[in-house]
Amino acid sequence: MESFPLANADAVVARARSGDPEALEQIFRAFQTPVYNLARRICRTVEDAEDVLQETFLEVAKSIRRYRGDGSLWAWVRTIASNKALMRLRRNKYRDTDELHDEVMPTRREDRHLRMDLEAALERLPETSRAVVWLHDVEGYTHSEIGAMMGKSVSFSKSQLARAHVRLRGWLGEEATA
Amino acid sequence: MTHLTMQQLLDVREPASSPGSQSARRHLEACQTCQAELERLHQRTAQLKALPTLRVPRDLWPEIRSEVVVYRRRRIAAWGGVGGLALAASVALFLVLGARTVAAPEEESSRAIGTAMAQSQMLETALGRYRPERRVTDGRTATVVAGLETRIAEVDRQLQVAGMMRQRVRDEALLSLWRQRVGLMDALVNVHLTHATNAGL
Numbered sequence A: 001m002e003s004f005p006l007a008n009a010d011a012v013v014a015r016a017r018s019g020d021p022e023a024l025e026q027i028f029r030a031f032q033t034p035v036y037n038l039a040r041r042i043c044r045t046v047e048d049a050e051d052v053l054q055e056t057f058l059e060v061a062k063s064i065r066r067y068r069g070d071g072s073l074w075a076w077v078r079t080i081a082s083n084k085a086l087m088r089l090r091r092n093k094y095r096d097t098d099e100l101h102d103e104v105m106p107t108r109r110e111d112r113h114l115r116m117d118l119e120a121a122l123e124r125l126p127e128t129s130r131a132v133v134w135l136h137d138v139e140g141y142t143h144s145e146i147g148a149m150m151g152k153s154v155s156f157s158k159s160q161l162a163r164a165h166v167r168l169r170g171w172l173g174e175e176a177t178a
Numbered sequence B: 001m002t003h004l005t006m007q008q009l010l011d012v013r014e015p016a017s018s019p020g021s022q023s024a025r026r027h028l029e030a031c032q033t034c035q036a037e038l039e040r041l042h043q044r045t046a047q048l049k050a051l052p053t054l055r056v057p058r059d060l061w062p063e064i065r066s067e068v069v070v071y072r073r074r075r076i077a078a079w080g081g082v083g084g085l086a087l088a089a090s091v092a093l094f095l096v097l098g099a100r101t102v103a104a105p106e107e108e109s110s111r112a113i114g115t116a117m118a119q120s121q122m123l124e125t126a127l128g129r130y131r132p133e134r135r136v137t138d139g140r141t142a143t144v145v146a147g148l149e150t151r152i153a154e155v156d157r158q159l160q161v162a163g164m165m166r167q168r169v170r171d172e173a174l175l176s177l178w179r180q181r182v183g184l185m186d187a188l189v190n191v192h193l194t195h196a197t198n199a200g201l
């Protein structure tokens, strides 16, 4: 999911800059799947992911003239998408504290013997932890980049990642040997 | 023996390791349990990256496109100057086309000159209000604008010359020149208008 091929990216961007809707559509077609996946993994519902996809490409249309072409087009689109997804998490005021989460989904004893599917485990993580895991481990953002996007510190991002992995390890049936 | 925490294992994986990760690395070299834990971490990350790609459930482009169009219209409407410019351009073009279909009779020539002068003036006023010198423009637009402005200056020079001619020749020349000037001003306004419309996206 690193990048999707867009033939003649420079020419397409130049046309999109001058307001050509077909060029914008080409950019949308090239990147809709990775943007949707990022959004869907960070947000909990299909509807939220669709909204993020829509908001991302409206933003791309609005600010394509400011895209300097110094990084890859996908890196630029991905950062817009990440910010929109995180904004949606904040806007929805998802339950985000571990305490609340544990209250809703108590970790029962037998859970440790059930090998949970990784996808289900990811879904079960608190919002912020899930976003950090996805942005760091899959999308490859650094802790300082994630911290900046979330308006938090580097150590916040690091500790969210560690907590997420402790949980995932437990749910996936990998017993701690410590 | 205290094993490494998840945070320490993650730090070991980071490209720029913190000072604390030196001792963590030493522990890791000696401890098979932590080596296994680190391997689990590697595998979990690899599995996350390998999760199946989810398909976009429906085509969202039509909705995005219409939102983009709405946004563009609002931006253009918000630029009051551009609205006036568009109106001036369409009115002037209509007048110029109308004037060309009817041959101006001799006695009407001074009135026709007056009309052309008024059209030219209207376009110039609209362009003045738009203040193109304060707008960002691209290289291609700037080249076209410069070309048109040069031609307008040339017409202005010829208008001065025509003003010194005898009455009958003068009116014909003036009418022709003023109409040229309206055509050029109209083209100039349209260049700015096209650029503004595109920039509005």
Ligand SMILES: [Zn+2]
Residues within 6 Å of the ligand: B002, B003, B004, B027, B031, B032, B033, B034, B035
């Ligand atoms: Zn150990």
